[in-house]
Amino acid sequence: MKAVKNYMSSPVFQVEANTSIQEVCKLMMERGVGSVIVTENGEPKGIFTDRDAVRAFSMGLNPTDEVRLASTMGNLITVDEDTDVFVAIDIMTKNKIRHLPVKDKEGKIIGMFAITDISKALHDVFP
Template sequence: MVSKVRFLITKNPLTIDKGATIKQAVDIMSSNNVGSLAIMEDGKLKGIVTERDVIKAISKGISTSETVEKIGTLGNLITVNEDDSVFIAAEKMGKYNIRHLIVLGNDGNFIGIISIRDIIREKQVLNALSQTTEEEWTGSD
């Protein structure tokens, strides 16, 4: 049985309103031990801001009093459907070099965010990894 993305969503999605500050985003992420927030406007998904976005912003000297949309990704979001397999989610994360994916329900509405951490905790993924030899991992014979 292939695991579906919907089963990886373990928390209610955490969001932040467009116009909120980077500092507010950091406070929410820190207090909830998460690495991303969905950026919302009038109840609709507009983007995502991640811990990587915050680190890059700080390294560029961007003030934490700036708004999240200045550093987050707006539009053209990389998403998965709740019925997609965990493999598809992992493949997208690898292809786009990202750690968080927006999950959309079958109706196209935002229902959550999954992280690479969620994927590596998934039982079938761990079982597959445990059955892989070191030679298969490294490509050596």
């Protein structure tokens, strides 16, 4: 079994839900990441991805609008750090998502298993 913790990206960047879409997009560009966790009072509540940014602007949202308006909020799909990569891939496929937050044993988000990590995992399984 190959666990997602061996392939995830870390650290995971988090922003409060009242942060502007523009600020979040700038952070994502500076850090070279495709997603951030959206929190409310420090608690993870959603995710904002590069795809959400495109959707937000195509819907007419302004760069100064809060990221909560463009994020997937309330249904944060996560996996445990010891989850097998093939189980994680199945979850991503079934939910049509490209970023999967990874939690440690205490429930804290410690990484992000993304579609770009799948090729690394598959390369180890099928060299």
